[in-house]
Amino acid sequence: xxxxxxxxxxxxxxxNRIFPFLMKRRCDALVYHTCEFDVTKTVEYIRAYNAKKPxxxxxxxxxxxxxxxxxxxxxxxxxxxxxxYRYWQRDELSMNFVVKESFTxxxxxxxxxxxxxxxxxxxxxxxxxxxxxNKSRNLSEEDNFTDETISFFMHFPVWIISLVVRLARxxxxxxxxxxxxxxxxGLHTSVFVSNLGSIGIIGGxxxxxxxxxxxxxxxxxxxxxxxxxxxxxxxxxxxxxxTIKVGCTVDERIxxxxxxxxxxxxxxxxxxxxxLLEEIPELPPPTLTxxxxxxxxxxxxxxxxxxxxxxxxxxV
Numbered sequence: 314x315x316x317x318x319x320x321x322x323x324x325x326x327x328x329n330r331i332f333p334f335l336m337k338r339r340c341d342a343l344v345y346h347t348c349e350f351d352v353t354k355t356v357e358y359i360r361a362y363n364a365k366k367p368x369x370x371x372x373x374x375x376x377x378x379x380x381x382x383x384x385x386x387x388x389x390x391x392x393x394x395x396x397x398y399r400y401w402q403r404d405e406l407s408m409n410f411v412v413k414e415s416f417t418x419x420x421x422x423x424x425x426x427x428x429x430x431x432x433x434x435x436x437x438x439x440x441x442x443x444x445x446x447n448k449s450r451n452l453s454e455e456d457n458f459t460d461e462t463i464s465f466f467m468h469f470p471v472w473i474i475s476l477v478v479r480l481a482r483x484x485x486x487x488x489x490x491x492x493x494x495x496x497x498x499g500l501h502t503s504v505f506v507s508n509l510g511s512i513g514i515i516g517g518x519x520x521x522x523x524x525x526x527x528x529x530x531x532x533x534x535x536x537x538x539x540x541x542x543x544x545x546x547x548x549x550x551x552x553x554x555x556t557i558k559v560g561c562t563v564d565e566r567i568x569x570x571x572x573x574x575x576x577x578x579x580x581x582x583x584x585x586x587x588x589l590l591e592e593i594p595e596l597p598p599p600t601l602t603x604x605x606x607x608x609x610x611x612x613x614x615x616x617x618x619x620x621x622x623x624x625x626x627x628x629v
Contacts, residue, residue, distance in 0.1 A: 382408060386431035412446050435591050523564060
């Protein structure tokens with residue numbers, strides 16, 4: 314079985330192989346987790362950079378997204394999804410988030426996937442995101458491909474709309490959906506990010522659900538920056554740090570809790586040392602092909618038999 318957007322993963326622990334059969338839907342395997350990250354050094358890094366008055370100003374959201382995408386690139390199990398009871402490794406590194414034209418109730422929203430090169434550095438990520446936001450806020454209604462496509466289909470009778478959606482879902486489940494469809498809905502990305510801090514939510518970040526439609530297995534929400542201080546008995550400030558709360562929703566079938574926690578630790582390391590994002594990363598090896606996986610299993614069985622043989626000789 315093949316897909317046009319991912320490669321099948323064969324090197325899966327035996328116990329995990331049963332998960333897609335026990336938890337058939339993404340909503341059956343949701344795990345919610347709220348993290349609080351210390352972003353003091355991130356804020357200092359941004360202030361130091363912008364103090365030089367560069368032509369391009371750096372924003373916290375850009376650094377956050379760059380660190381998130383670097384984490385997914387370096388921790389590739391986060392870039393997986395389940396379809397047709399199988400594990401798939403996404404071919405691309407991508408992200409989706411909603412851009413609101415202005416902060417009014419009736420302002421239009423734009424949402425399209427952004428595809429990144431995993432070897433990109435901080436400023437390359439930042440410029441791609443900044444260009445997309447500026448372009449989205451200047452789009453006319455006629456230029457919004459997603460809205461135009463939906464508006465076109467909504468003119469048809471309900472039974473035709475239902476038939477088209479069912480056909481699209483079938484093609485998507487089998488990995489045959491055209492790239493145009495994946496680009497239109499934005500739910501075929503590595504992660505969906507919701508910047509709730511940009512609309513004034515401070516003090517927390519609610520977790521978002523995952524969608525059954527599409528292949529996105531990770532949803533991240535972030536609230537606003539908060540300054541936390543510690544005081545001594547005399548009321549003097551003894552420490553101060555900038556923090557942010559992040560809500561994560563993940564399909565637990567794609568990876569283990571241990572892997573996810575280590576990924577969050579790596580993400581915090583990037584926020585503590587944003588300069589690491591200026592370097593081109595050395596990515597982990599790609600997922601094994603079926604032939605490579607079979608060769609690995611064969612070598613493991615051979616090594617196991619040899620070890621047992623040596624053990625028997627030693628016991629004689």
